[in-house]
Amino acid sequence: MTQHFPTRQLRFYLTAPAPCPYLPQRLERKIFAHLPMTDGATVNDSLTEGGFRRSQNIAYRPACETCSACVSVRIPVVDHVAGRSDRKTLNRNADLERGLVEAEATIEQFDLLRRYLRARHADGGMTDMVWPDFVAMIEDTPVRSHLVEYRRRSEDGGPGELVACTLVDLLADGLSMVYSFYDPEQPRRSLGRFMILDHLAQARRTGMAYVYLGYWVRGSAKMDYKVNFQPIEALGPAGWRLLSARDREG
Numbered sequence: 001m002t003q004h005f006p007t008r009q010l011r012f013y014l015t016a017p018a019p020c021p022y023l024p025q026r027l028e029r030k031i032f033a034h035l036p037m038t039d040g041a042t043v044n045d046s047l048t049e050g051g052f053r054r055s056q057n058i059a060y061r062p063a064c065e066t067c068s069a070c071v072s073v074r075i076p077v078v079d080h081v082a083g084r085s086d087r088k089t090l091n092r093n094a095d096l097e098r099g100l101v102e103a104e105a106t107i108e109q110f111d112l113l114r115r116y117l118r119a120r121h122a123d124g125g126m127t128d129m130v131w132p133d134f135v136a137m138i139e140d141t142p143v144r145s146h147l148v149e150y151r152r153r154s155e156d157g158g159p160g161e162l163v164a165c166t167l168v169d170l171l172a173d174g175l176s177m178v179y180s181f182y183d184p185e186q187p188r189r190s191l192g193r194f195m196i197l198d199h200l201a202q203a204r205r206t207g208m209a210y211v212y213l214g215y216w217v218r219g220s221a222k223m224d225y226k227v228n229f230q231p232i233e234a235l236g237p238a239g240w241r242l243l244s245a246r247d248r249e250g
Contacts, residue, residue, distance in 0.1 A: 010033045010034075010036075010043070011033060011034070012031050012032065012033045013031070013032055013033070014029060014030070014031050014063060015029050015030045015031075015032070015063075016029070017029055020064075020067075021124060021125060022069075022070075022217045022219075022220040022222070022223065023067070023069060023217065023219055023220060026064075026067055027064070028062060028064050028067075029062070029063045029064050029065065030060045030061065030062055030063055031060065031061055031062075031063040032058050032059060032060035032061075033047075033058070033059055033060075034057055034058055035047075035054070035057050035058065035059055035142045035143065036142065037057075037142045040057070040141075040142025040143050041142070041143045041144050042172075043059070044059060044142075044143045044169065044171070045171050045172045045173070047059045048169075048171055048176055048212060049173070050235075051072040051235045053072075053178075053214050053215065054141075054143065054169060054176070054178060055137075055178075056136055056137060056140040056141065057140055057141065057142050062215070069217050069218045069219055069220070070215040070216075070217050071215060071216050071217075071218065071234045071235065071236075071243075072212075072214070072215060072216075072234065072235040073212075073213050073214070073215070073216045073226055073227065073232050073233065073234050073235075073243065074174065074210040074211060074212045074213060074232070074233050074240070075196075075200060075210060075211045075213065075229050075231075075232050075233070076209065076210060076231060076232075076233060077174070077200055077203045077204050077208060077209060077210060077211060078204070078209070079231050080200055080229065080230075080231070082197065086193075086197055089189075089190045089193050089194050089197060090194065090197060092188065092189050092190070092194075093150075093189055093191070093194045095152060095153050096150045096151060096152060096153070096163065096164070096194075097150070097151050097152075097153050097160065098148060098149075098150055098198060099148070099149045099150075099151065100146055100147070100148055101146065101147045101148075101149055102146060102147070103138050103139055103141060103145040103146055103147055103167070104138065104139060104147075105134050105135045105137075105138040105139055107131075108162050109134075109138075109147070109149075109162065109165050110131060110134045112162055112163075112164075112165060112181060112182070112183065113129070113134065113165075113181045114129075115183065115184060115185075116181040116182060116183070116184050117129070117181070118184075119184030119185075120184055137167070137179070138167060141169075143169050143170075144169065144170040144171075145167065145168065145169050145170070145178070146168055146170070147165060147166065147167055147168070148165065148166045148168060148195075148198075148199075149162055149164075149165050150162070150163055150164040150165065150182075150191075150194075150195070150198075151163065163182060163183045163186060163189075163191065164180070164181070164182035164183065164191045164194070164195055165180070165181055165182070166178075166179070166180040166195050166199070167179045167180075168199070171210075171212070173208065173209045173210055174203060174208045174209050174210030174211055174212055175199050175202065175203050175208055175210075175211050175212065176211075176212040176214075177195070177196065177199060177211065177212065177213060177214070178214075180192060180195050182195070192225065193225065193228075196211065196213070196229065199211050210233075213226045213229075213232075214226075216234070227243060231243075234247065
């Protein structure tokens with residue numbers, strides 16, 4: 001893809017060092033830029049291909065001086081073949097209905113997020129998120145964004161119980177899963193993996209080339225689920241390439 005930016009030059013900023021949320025006793029720094037409202041989608045396409053990640057109207061990527069553990073990863077859709085465990089995950093969630101909705105925050109989503117954070121990321125920086133923060137996370141976007149809700153199938157025809165949700169950006173070459181959260185009291189469903197499998201299926205139906213998963217952090221157990229999808233591509237100095245087993249092992 002040819003990189004394209006708006007006429008006015010983007011300004012990039014560097015954050016001060018802060019404790020790394022993934023690797024103990026390390027500091028992280030990020031480089032970031034504000035996405036323009038008039039051409040945000042095109043700029044986000046180019047920056048995502050270059051290893052950036054979107055959060056609200058900001059695109060960022062790690063810029064740590066002594067660490068390169070954070071690696072951008074994406075799944076090439078046409079090369080992915082669901083294995084036996086994937087098929088089991090899909091079958092376990094066959095009772096869920098998928099609904100694509102506008103990027104508009106609801107209290108129901110926020111309650112699900114808070115339960116997810118308390119159970120899975122109690123020591124993370126998002127646990128003190130309040131309602132206005134959540135609204136900004138979902139709605140403050142200059143790009144093509146939407147939400148995918150997963151609900152139990154209702155017997156009366158109405159909306160069923162919300163059990164999982166994903167904020168997604170539509171890119172020129174794929175889908176970027178910005179943030180996913182789900183009911184932590186249903187571990188047997190493997191909802192995190194299920195949502196990725198579902199987005200792979202959606203990307204395949206619509207002719208998209210990739211599903212972007214953000215950063216895999218080498219050495220962080222909570223991020224290893226991303227490289228369990230095979231094949232998977234990682235962004236390095238020479239561009240995107242398939243991540244080998246040796247790369248995954250460090």
